[in-house]
Amino acid sequence: MNNNKKQIKRIGIDARFYGPGKGLGRYTKEVVDRILDMDTKNEYVIFLGLDSFDIFNTKNPKVKKVLVRARWYSVLEQIMMPYLILREKLDFMHFLHFNVPLICPTKYIVTIHDLILTKFPTPRASTLSPIFYKIKHLGYKMIIKSGIKNAQKVIAVSCFTKQEIINQFSISNDKIVVTYEGVSNDLMKLKAGDKSMSLGYNIRVPFLLYVGNAYPHKNLGGLVNIFSKIRKKYPDLSLVLVGKEDYFYKRLKTYVKDRDFTNIIFTGYVSDQDLAKIYSKALAYIFSSFCEGFGLPPLEAMNHGVPVLSSNKTCMPEILEDAALYFNPDKESDAIQKIIEIMENKDLREKLKIKGFAQVKKYSWDKCARQTFEIYVRE
Missing domain, CATH: 3.40.50.2000 (Glycogen Phosphorylase B;)
Structure with missing residues (x-):
């Protein structure tokens, strides 16, 4: 006993x-x-x-x-x-x-x-x-x-x-x-009929998506700079940034406004249902971070069937393996080239979706x- x-x-x-x-x-x-x-x-x-x-x-x-x-x-x-x-x-x-x-x-x-x-x-x-x-x-x-x-x-x-x-x-x-x-299994997924619903938040397709915070290591300043250049080739393209508004997002909004960048949409906090809807319409998820310990947001995007463009820094190649298209966030030309590649190549997007679903199952x-x-x- x-x-x-x-x-x-x-x-x-x-x-x-x-x-x-x-x-x-x-x-x-x-x-x-x-x-x-x-x-x-x-x-x-x-x-x-x-x-x-x-x-x-x-x-x-x-x-x-x-x-x-x-x-x-x-x-x-x-x-x-x-x-x-x-x-x-x-x-x-x-x-x-x-x-x-x-x-x-x-x-x-x-x-x-x-x-x-x-x-x-x-x-x-x-x-x-x-x-x-x-x-x-x-x-x-x-x-x-x-x-x-x-x-x-x-x-x-x-x-x-x-x-x-x-x-x-x-x-x-x-x-x-x-x-x-x-990666949580309870992430909200849309029923087939829901995908035709309006996105709200003034979002128009096509768009690249980022979901997460705006801390400096996330490199969102670099991302909006890259996007401002890619828009010259794709004037109808938008960049949608989803994240609860805080000091860092406010600072980023000021940065965007001061430079007259357009087609960049800040949604603030969105509900799980709205987020699932946004994921369903995204052309690709883009993750430009300089440093991560694990990198959960790209995996959650993969779980929603969104092809992922990711920074090649720190842990990202380890976690995402060959299920993402990588770019060097220190080189604008590389990031722009990879965005063009994913914009122009539908077969690549479909391939990344399939690989993404398989990758998520590992975690x-x-x-x-x-x-x-x-x-x-x-x-």
Whole structure:
């Protein structure tokens, strides 16, 4: 009886990002929900924020929810998280992002999605003044380094990210495990009759599509510059940028307006139903990012049957393999040539659609969660 009790672990998960959205929220929700569904033996303490506490629910009877009244990346979390971890008497923690307390009173695993913060140390990636940004950036670098160095295991979301960690922090290869993210099966698909419906948002076909945020490493400034040149050859072509309006999108809109660029449409936030409709009419999805840790947006486009034009930087060739047409985002001439190629070649677009559907099947959240849980078992 006592031996069985010892085998039961008390596992903490920092799930403050938990939510239905994109990025970290999606990763946290998909992984945590599945682990709690598959494991009814161990005990779990799920740390949640004010935004996520009420929306998190599970049928697993061995789960305790703990409210953390501290925002991620805050000084307060550096004090509060160690206290709560100690109070809950955990065997180990899983931090699903790099923001591990500098003093963590138990063993832990950390997931590193990318090292963009260390590669793009620029105030352009923040709304803070340059001085405050520099202080904040130094703090981030210290936390990332400490979180990786002191972890029992590091989960990387791609082989590219794993190699970046090894190169920057001189970490042993054996300490890092690659678990690819997944693509959701519940992405809204349109019924046949819905495809004839109006798109709205002043969108007219044909158009190239981008869905995601406007952070500097996404290189949307470069994308709109490229598009302004390609429009000379295709005056009816539009570029549709889908993403919730924030500081970075507002800055991009000002950039476009100041240069009198036309046929560039900013939709702001759109519902899943509207997004599915937009995907169904897109000529191609274009992803001009300089740096990614995994690169989920192009896979989601593939899942909707949209041919993908992608940057050839960082992890993208690893994740998309031969299911995308690649260009060098540092070379406008290359990007323009590839856009012309996909515009003119219908057979190529159909080939990329077929390859895209096959590529997406390689990435599942079930597999990601199962591989993550296997790390828990070994700790």
